Amino acid sequence: MTTSSAPGKVYLFGEHAVVYGEPAIPCAIERRARVTVEPREDDHVRVEARDLTLDGFTVEYDGSTGDRPDVAVPSSLVDAAMGYVDAAVRQARAAAESPKAGFNITVESDIPLGAGLGSSAAVVVALIDAATRSLDAPIETREVANRAYRAEFEVQDGQASRADTFCSAMGGAVRVEGDDCQTIETPRLPIVVGFDGGAGDTGTLVSGVRELKNTYSFAADTVSSIGDIVRRGELLLAESDPTAAPSEQLLTELGELMNFNHGLLSALGVSSRSLDAMVWSARDAGAYGAKLTGAGGGGCIVALDSTPETRTALRFTPGCEDAFRAELSMDGVRVEEP
Ligand code: MEV
Numbered sequence: 001m002t003t004s005s006a007p008g009k010v011y012l013f014g015e016h017a018v019v020y021g022e023p024a025i026p027c028a029i030e031r032r033a034r035v036t037v038e039p040r041e042d043d044h045v046r047v048e049a050r051d052l053t054l055d056g057f058t059v060e061y062d063g064s065t066g067d068r069p070d071v072a073v074p075s076s077l078v079d080a081a082m083g084y085v086d087a088a089v090r091q092a093r094a095a096a097e098s099p100k101a102g103f104n105i106t107v108e109s110d111i112p113l114g115a116g117l118g119s120s121a122a123v124v125v126a127l128i129d130a131a132t133r134s135l136d137a138p139i140e141t142r143e144v145a146n147r148a149y150r151a152e153f154e155v156q157d158g159q160a161s162r163a164d165t166f167c168s169a170m171g172g173a174v175r176v177e178g179d180d181c182q183t184i185e186t187p188r189l190p191i192v193v194g195f196d197g198g199a200g201d202t203g204t205l206v207s208g209v210r211e212l213k214n215t216y217s218f219a220a221d222t223v224s225s226i227g228d229i230v231r232r233g234e235l236l237l238a239e240s241d242p243t244a245a246p247s248e249q250l251l252t253e254l255g256e257l258m259n260f261n262h263g264l265l266s267a268l269g270v271s272s273r274s275l276d277a278m279v280w281s282a283r284d285a286g287a288y289g290a291k292l293t294g295a296g297g298g299g300c301i302v303a304l305d306s307t308p309e310t311r312t313a314l315r316f317t318p319g320c321e322d323a324f325r326a327e328l329s330m331d332g333v334r335v336e337e338p
Contacts, residue, residue, distance in 0.1 A: 003336040004130035005034040007329040008111035009118040009167045010191060010293045010302040012254070013261050014230040016209050016268060018161040022227030023177040024168040025234060026118070027183070029326040031192070033109035034336060037130040040102035047085050049107040080201075081113060081123070087151035088124040092131035095147055097138050103131055114199030116294025120155075120163035124148040129333045141275035144333055145169035145181070157312035159206040171332030175234060184234075185242035188251070188328060190306040193293075194282065194314040195320035196274035198295025209268050222264050229264070232284035233257045255289025255304045270296030279303075281320070285313035302326075 007028040016025025040046075085105065105127065111119040125148045133137050139147070148165035163176040173186040191204050212219035233254060240250050262279055267272055271279075277293045281289040282303035287310045290303035303310050314323035 001036060001038045002130045002134040003034055004126045004133065004333055005032045005336050006122040006125040006333040007118075007171060007331065008122050008163060010116075010193060010300070010326060012173070012189075012302070013127050013233045013257065014163070014226060015222045015294055015296075016265060016270060017226035017230070018163050018176060019159060019206055019209075020223055021178050021214070022223065023230045024161065024163045025173060025174055025175055025230060026163050026328040027173040027186070027189070027191070028171045028332060029117070029193075030329045031111045031117060031326070032329075033107065033111055033126050035108075035132040036106040036129070036132045038104040039134050040104060043100040043102045045089055045103050045105065045123060047082070047105045047107065049081060049085075050109075052179045054293065059150065059218070073275050078119070081107075082122050083155045084151065085127065086129040087154045087290040088148065089131065091151045092128045092135075094136040095139035095143070096133055098137070099306070101131075101135055102114045103134070104208065105131075112195060112199070112299070114201065114295075115195060115298055115299030116200070116292065116296065117193070117300055118164045118168055118294065120202075121148060121152060121168040125168045125333050128338070129335075136208045141333060147154045147328075153304060155208065156203045162285065165259050165281045167334045168330075171238040172277050172328065172330050173237070184237065186328075187212045187242050187246040187248055187338075188236045189254070190304060191328070192282065192287070192305050192314070193207065193324055193326045194278040194301045194302045194317070194320050195322045196272075196278065196298055196300075198272075198274065198298030200270070200272075200293040200295045200299055205270050205297050209270065212268060217266065219244065222267055226261060226264050229257050230262050236329060251288040251304055251306070252325050254288065257297040258289035258291045258302075258304065259283070264293055265296060269278040272296065272298050274298060275301055275316055278320050280311050280312055281313045282319050285309045
């Protein structure tokens with residue numbers, strides 16, 4: 001029995017545009033998916049998933065027959081989760097050169113599904129790591145990231161960047177531009193997350209942006225402008241001292257860039273009423289800046305603040321289900337005690 005865990009993430013800057021080769025800066029956060037894998041004698045795959053939303057639910061699914069019992073969550077969420085699990089199993093089998101390997105898999109996660117915090121990437125990364133280790137065929141962390149990217153790419157019909165999976169595998173803050181993936185140093189930023197209890201469909205949202213970008217030159221310009229924001233943000237982070245508390249000036253400038261980034265994502269049609277409400281609520285409460293994080297459509301926003309006021313204001317915002325401080329996770333994928 002092998003257990004691996006991997007962190008979720010927030011995007012400081014650059015989601016969606018990263019799909020088209022612009023840079024992005026996601027940061028791993030201390031919310032993790034844990035996957036326990038036990039090899040089986042036969043070639044079946046049995047998956048038990050727990051706590052895949054902040055409220056938690058349990059799903060049991062027999063991967064060998066496709067039979068799935070009734071569950072008290074929208075089946076689209078279960079379908080989405082199982083799509084990622086199946087693709088990760090295929091990658092683990094290929095990496096271990098054991099195409100018929102069977103597994104009992106247990107997924108536990110405190111990252112809400114489809115809410116912009118990288119739940120699918122964390123599950124896929126932890127699963128590939130645990131499954132290959134359980135077959136005595138462990139692979140390097142960068143190869144876990146690479147295989148996890150291929151799994152996401154397959155599930156999202158070829159519309160995925162390496163950002164989510166690389167960040168979850170490596171931990172910390174990362175910069176991704178096309179195939180160029182690097183970890184970067186940042187000061188500990190005071191990150192607050194607001195969650196509306198909802199989820200967005202990444203594939204549909206990415207397709208929507210693609211359509212706009214292909215239809216209107218100004219939508220394509222908007223995507224490039226997001227890239228400009230990321231480059232500016234990256235420079236600010238590179239000029240700051242990662243060992244010191246972030247300066248007021250750094251937070252103010254990063255916050256301004258986050259606000260701009262949110263406006264452009266909104267123009268590309270991936271925000272929502274509740275995400276906008278939380279963004280405005282955080283700003284009104286004095287946050288340096290706020291933006292949606294991840295694919296959008298519903299789910300989470302990320303704000304920069306160093307006082308509890310932002311969290312309190314978010315909790316009182318209609319449509320906000322939870323607000324919490326998100327600490328940067330320096331650990332990416334790691335083996336856990338079962
Ligand atoms: C989803 O978490 C982030 C997107 O940029 C898609 C991707 O990078 O694969 C919307």
